[in-house]
Amino acid sequence: xxxxxWNLELRTFLMPKSGSTIAExxxxxxxxxxxLRFAVADGATEAFDAKSWANRLVKSWTSESVDDFGKWLxxxxxxxxxxxxxxxxxWYAEAKATQGSFAAFVGVQIEKIDERLHWSAVALGDSCLIxxxxxxxxxxxxxxxxxxxxxxxxxxxxxSALLEKALPNxxxxxxxxxxxxxxxxxxxxxxAWFLNENKNMIFAEFVSLLNDSQDEMLMKFFNEQxxxxxxxxxxxxxxxxxxxxxx
Amino acid sequence: MYSAQITRAxxxxxxxxxxxxxxxxxxxxxxxxxxxxxxxSDVVNNTLHDLVIRCTKTEEIRNYYYVSxxxxxxxxxxxxxxxxxxxxxxxxxxxxDYPLKVETRMKxxxxxxxxxxxxxxxxxxxxxxxADGGTPMCxxxxxxxxxxxxxxxxxxxxxxxxxxxxxxxxxxxxxxxxIGQEIMSQGTDDGNALIFNxxxxxxxxxxxxxxxxxxxxxxKFAQTLFGISSVLPAGFVAAAQQLGVSVAxxxxxxxxxxxxxxxxxxxxxxxxxxxxxxxxxxWMDPDV
Numbered sequence: 001x002x003x004x005x006w007n008l009e010l011r012t013f014l015m016p017k018s019g020s021t022i023a024e025x026x027x028x029x030x031x032x033x034x035x036l037r038f039a040v041a042d043g044a045t046e047a048f049d050a051k052s053w054a055n056r057l058v059k060s061w062t063s064e065s066v067d068d069f070g071k072w073l074x075x076x077x078x079x080x081x082x083x084x085x086x087x088x089x090x091w092y093a094e095a096k097a098t099q100g101s102f103a104a105f106v107g108v109q110i111e112k113i114d115e116r117l118h119w120s121a122v123a124l125g126d127s128c129l130i131x132x133x134x135x136x137x138x139x140x141x142x143x144x145x146x147x148x149x150x151x152x153x154x155x156x157x158x159x160s161a162l163l164e165k166a167l168p169n170x171x172x173x174x175x176x177x178x179x180x181x182x183x184x185x186x187x188x189x190x191x192a193w194f195l196n197e198n199k200n201m202i203f204a205e206f207v208s209l210l211n212d213s214q215d216e217m218l219m220k221f222f223n224e225q226x227x228x229x230x231x232x233x234x235x236x237x238x239x240x241x242x243x244x245x246x247x
Numbered sequence: 248m249y250s251a252q253i254t255r256a257x258x259x260x261x262x263x264x265x266x267x268x269x270x271x272x273x274x275x276x277x278x279x280x281x282x283x284x285x286x287x288s289d290v291v292n293n294t295l296h297d298l299v300i301r302c303t304k305t306e307e308i309r310n311y312y313y314v315s316x317x318x319x320x321x322x323x324x325x326x327x328x329x330x331x332x333x334x335x336x337x338x339x340x341x342x343x344d345y346p347l348k349v350e351t352r353m354k355x356x357x358x359x360x361x362x363x364x365x366x367x368x369x370x371x372x373x374x375x376x377x378a379d380g381g382t383p384m385c386x387x388x389x390x391x392x393x394x395x396x397x398x399x400x401x402x403x404x405x406x407x408x409x410x411x412x413x414x415x416x417x418x419x420x421x422x423x424x425x426i427g428q429e430i431m432s433q434g435t436d437d438g439n440a441l442i443f444n445x446x447x448x449x450x451x452x453x454x455x456x457x458x459x460x461x462x463x464x465x466x467k468f469a470q471t472l473f474g475i476s477s478v479l480p481a482g483f484v485a486a487a488q489q490l491g492v493s494v495a496x497x498x499x500x501x502x503x504x505x506x507x508x509x510x511x512x513x514x515x516x517x518x519x520x521x522x523x524x525x526x527x528x529x530w531m532d533p534d535v
Contacts, residue, residue, distance in 0.1 A: 019256055049305050089306070091369040092343050095296070096303040098356075098368070152489070161357045233252060 001033050004112050005246050008036075011210055013238040015219055018226060020235075026051045027187045027237035030058025030107075037062040039107035040185040040237045042127050044155055048093070053080055053101030053158055061107045069122055070167045077101075077158035100159030106142075106185055110177075110241075117243060119183060120174035124166065126153040127237075128191040131175060132182040137198060142171035146196040149188055179245040189234035193225065202230075210240065249407065249480035251437040253311045257405035260313045260336065260398045261298070261518060262391050263291060266414035266447075267320035271378035273415070273449050275507060283415055283447050286507055288376035291316065291326075294514045295373050299343045308340040315394050316373070319387035321380025327373060335394055346371030384418035388426040395440055399433060407434040407441060411517040413510070415447040417468045427475025441477040443500025445513040454504040457487065459497035469503045476501035479516075486519030487512075 001008040010033070016025035026043035028051070039058040043050025056076055066072045077100070084097055104125025111118055121129045123142045126149055131139045143149060154169040177183070186194060197203045202225075209218045225231040253259050271284035295314065302309045315336045318326035325333050330345040352370045355363045391410055398408055410430065427442055434440050446469070448454065455464065461473045476499040479487065487494040490512055500517065502509050 019254070045304070046301055048303070090343070091349050091371060092299050092303045092308065093306045094369060095300050096305070099300075233254075 001036075003036065003110070003117065005115060006112070006117050007244045007246055008110070009242040009244070011213070011238075011240045011242075013210065013215060013218055013236070015222060015236040017235050018223070018233050024051075025235045026054055026103075027235040028054040028058045029185075029237050029239050030062035031239070032062040035062070035065075036110040037107065038110075038185060038239055038241070039105065040127050040187055040239055041106075041156075042104040042125065042187040042235065042237065044102040044104075047102040048096040048099060049080070049084070049101050050103060052083070054103040054105075056080055057103055057105050057156065058107075061105075065109075066107075066122075069124075069170060070163060073124075073156055073167075074160050074163055077160055077163075080158040100157055100162065102155040102157055104153060104188060105156045108183060108185060110183075113176075117177040118174065119177060121172065123171045124169060125155045126150075126188040126191065128184075128186050128188070128194075129173070130182075130184040130186065130191070130194060131177075132184065133178065133180070135199070137195075138181075139173060139175065140191075140195060141173045142169075143191065144195065146192045149192040153188070177243045179243065181243045183241040183243070185237075185239040187235060187237040189232040190222075190236045190238060193231040197230070210238070248438040249482060251404070251406040251435070253406050255309050255311065258311050258313055258338075258402070259406040260315065260395070260402070260408035262315045262317065262394060262408060262410040263294070263326075264387050264391055264410060264412040265291060265316065265318045265326060265374075266382060266384075266416070267318040267326070267377040268380055268382040268416065268419070269320065269378055270382075270416050270449070271320075271376075275448060282376065282378065283449070284376035284378040287413060287447075287510065288374055290510055290514055291374055292370070292372050293511075294518060295342055296371060298518060299339050299371075302339045303343070308343045310338040310340050312339045313337065313398070314339065314342060315391075317387055317390050317394070318374070318377060319383050319390075320377060323383055323386045323390055326377075328375065331373065336398065342373065346373050347375070348372050382414070382416055382419035384414060385421045385423050385426055388412075388423050388430065392426060392430050395430060395433065399435065399440075402435065404436045407438045409441045409443070409517060411443050411445070411514060413445045413447065413513070414472075415449065418471075422471060424471055424474055431475065431477060438480070439477075441480070441500065442475055443479075443513070443517045444472040444476045445502045445505050445510060446472060447510065448504035448506060452504045454502065454506060454509055456492065456502050456505075456509060457494045457498040458501065459495060459499065464503070466503070472503065473499060473501050483516055483519055487516045490515060492516065 028041045030039035039061045041054035041057045043054035104127040106123040106127040108121040226233045316326040329347040353365045358364045
């Protein structure tokens with residue numbers, strides 16, 4: 001992608017948890033290259049219609065500018081619930097549907113300000129944005145420590161009754177980008193792994209596989225990491241942007 | 248320990264042991280109306296309901312849990328009826344598809360405008376209240392041990408089985424200490440089987456919840472049950488704290504002289520396990 005004097009190199013990777021197919025993967029990636037809007041969402045496994053909720057969030061957020069995240073989320077939730085109207089559900093699916101859907105979400109907008117590139121992001125849950133420069137992590141939000149990932153994060157609910165409790169947990173951030181910087185959008189399991197391993201040799205192997213676009217080798221890599229209990233066995237969504245200034 | 252992820256490939260077993268002796272016809276005491284047997288049956292059905300919902304993925308049920316419900320009173324055996332009659336261990340998918348019946352109940356929910364409205368919802372029933380006979384607690388534990396041993400032969404790995412035992416009185420067929428300890432000495436590669444005990448009160452005596460020591464337990468039966476109550480693993484401690492229950496490292500899964508709210512919390516904590524939330528995002532329940 002070219003943005004004035006800048007080049008943005010995009011790479012994505014999606015992998016389901018062990019024993020699941022890619023069709024069952026509840027992580028979603030959203031990309032709008034023209035608008036420079038990118039997002040990752042992670043549907044909560046135990047929630048109703050989580051995959052569809054995660055997909056709705058990334059698709060909608062990347063397709064339009066969002067001034068009020070709370071109002072936008074409320075609208076998405078209303079449409080999600082309306083999509084269930086008329087479904088003939090078993091007693092348990094009906095009970096599950098009344099709880100609504102949940103997903104972690106992180107979205108980033110990149111824009112050119114004068115001749116510089118600037119990112120601004122919003123996150124709710126434990127999917128993360130990580131801003132890297134060289135070997136350093138400049139910023140990780142909403143979580144910055146691999147020990148912070150819990151089994152009960154606050155997530156983006158589809159039910160409007162839960163918005164009031166959820167919205168105070170939104171985290172936002174922004175910064176300028178420099179030549180060679182990397183922006184990562186990651187779902188929770190790979191976020192925690194990233195924060196734990198980014199100084200280790202294994203990380204270099206990961207980056208190399210990502211650079212070479214070797215998805216099958218990347219899957220083998222993460223399966224080995226799972227077997228070694230170095231990463232939680234969960235869906236994996238990775239979106240990486242490398243920013244280069246054209247000389 | 249007690250950290251294995253519960254998955255379809257590595258499910259876990261939950262055994263509910265329920266006292267169905269004649270004294271369960273009594274009330275809780277302290278002026279509360281309603282028979283203990285009725286309340287417990289409702290709580291057990293609620294617990295099974297929650298387990299099914301936790302495993303529901305849209306229209307599919309994922310068998311993260313297998314469940315055994317053993318009642319003891321005049322008889323000792325499976326407390327399931329209908330299509331699940333005499334089934335020892337049942338996957339949650341069968342629980343979902345074969346309740347005894349599905350009732351329509353009403354509940355209050357937010358109307359989105361600051362008020363509440365009543366809406367109907369479907370509620371499945373798997374066990375009926377029963378209060379008949381003596382208290383063959385040891386035989387019930389032996390039955391649980393047999394279920395456990397079969398399970399462990401087939402599932403040597405994964406999150407260890409949990410036994411939630413509820414009683415309103417002393418054992419009528421001997422001291423359950425030995426059988427309890429035999430159960431707690433067996434397990435998977437992730438830890439030994441867990442036993443949590445809840446004793447119901449028929450008086451307004453002071454309740455004792457999740458103590459870390461037997462100090463202050465003056466009742467001999469309380470000491471017996473405490474002795475066969477497992478220490479709460481970290482995940483259960485966290486779940487209990489999230490429910491506002493006072494527990495600490497070393498607390499055992501033991502409640503004595505429980506009142507109705509303690510019974511509800513006992514089952515919520517006992518089925519919280521690790522890797523799965525107490526109820527899906529319980530903190531987000533708008534009715535809480």
